[in-house]
Amino acid sequence: MKAAVLAALDRLAAVGATVVDVELPHGAIAQYAQRAIMLGEAYAYHEPDLQTRPELYGKYTRQAIQQAAFYSAADYVQAQRVRSYFCQEVARVLGEVDVLVTPTALNVAPTFAEYDPEVMRMLPSFMGQWNVTGLPALSVGCGFSAAGLPIGLQIIGKPFC
Amino acid sequence: MSEMTPEQIKQAVDAVLAAARLPLTGEDYERLLRTYTMVQSQTAALRFPEVRYSEPAAIFPAIRT
Numbered sequence: 001m002k003a004a005v006l007a008a009l010d011r012l013a014a015v016g017a018t019v020v021d022v023e024l025p026h027g028a029i030a031q032y033a034q035r036a037i038m039l040g041e042a043y044a045y046h047e048p049d050l051q052t053r054p055e056l057y058g059k060y061t062r063q064a065i066q067q068a069a070f071y072s073a074a075d076y077v078q079a080q081r082v083r084s085y086f087c088q089e090v091a092r093v094l095g096e097v098d099v100l101v102t103p104t105a106l107n108v109a110p111t112f113a114e115y116d117p118e119v120m121r122m123l124p125s126f127m128g129q130w131n132v133t134g135l136p137a138l139s140v141g142c143g144f145s146a147a148g149l150p151i152g153l154q155i156i157g158k159p160f161c
Numbered sequence: 162m163s164e165m166t167p168e169q170i171k172q173a174v175d176a177v178l179a180a181a182r183l184p185l186t187g188e189d190y191e192r193l194l195r196t197y198t199m200v201q202s203q204t205a206a207l208r209f210p211e212v213r214y215s216e217p218a219a220i221f222p223a224i225r226t
Contacts, residue, residue, distance in 0.1 A: 032203040051182050054189075063192050069181040070193075070200040078207040081215040118192065122199065 004143030004151045005103045012101070022093045022100070027129050030086040034128035035121075036071050036079035043068035060117045083132040090133050094158050102126040104152030108145040130156055170197050 013019045024030075042065050043050075046057075054062055093100070105125045110116075130137035135156055142153035165173070174197050178185065185193070 026209075029206050029209070032206055036204065036207065047181075051184070054184055059188070063189055066183055066185070066189060066193060067196055067200060069177050069183060070197060071204065075204040075207065077218045078204070078212070081212040081218050082207050084215045084217060085212045118196070 001103070001106075001108055001145060001151050005153055008142035008153045009101065019101075020097065022097060024086075024089055024093060024129075026082070026086050026089055027126075028124065029082055030129040030132055031125065033079035033082035033086070034132045036075050037083065037132065038128075039065060039068035040071050040076045040079075043071075064117070064121070086129065087133050090135070098158070100156040102154045102156070104139040104154040108147070108149040108151055111149070126154055130154075135159065165198060170194060173197060 009019050046065050049056065050062065050065060057065075090100075103126060105123070105127070107123060110120070127137070127139075135158070137154055137156045139152040139154045141150050143151045145151060171194060174190075174193055178190075178193070
């Protein structure tokens, strides 16, 4: 998988891109902030229905939102602070480059039979971070695993305006 | 954060759920027991010194009239 992503970067360089490494030290924590914000806001909306008719939700959706009961108001505020801080960190980096390129995830897509949302949520990923920045991000295929499953390359751009 | 015992996790989860008044299936409950410490470690990671005074928590813009 790493080889496919690095090969895609080589291809970008071959067609004229200047590829440089950049650092976003709080990228992993920004993903935690995204989960706290997303689940907290979902819980605020769905709470009455989760209390009175939870059977109307699909199992995986219900279980994900139930988890938000573990977050406190202080956790939510702290997540918003991290969001703000991370946005500044990303803005500094985007002052030096035109786009950011990352793997979309650290694993290839699972088969339907192997899909387990709980496992997926525990794996590091490179997607939620961009939700909290509000930046446009696009995942494109950059190859296939030995089992024929797609590998994603993510391109993150600057704000449109 | 010191490691919690399974009994401590169960007590913490039960306290949260009692306040939240969420009806759960057995599977829902088991899943929450499994994920509690992960959420705790993630929320702990949100607290690093540089963000203590970051917006929006410390700034309240005046309303526009």
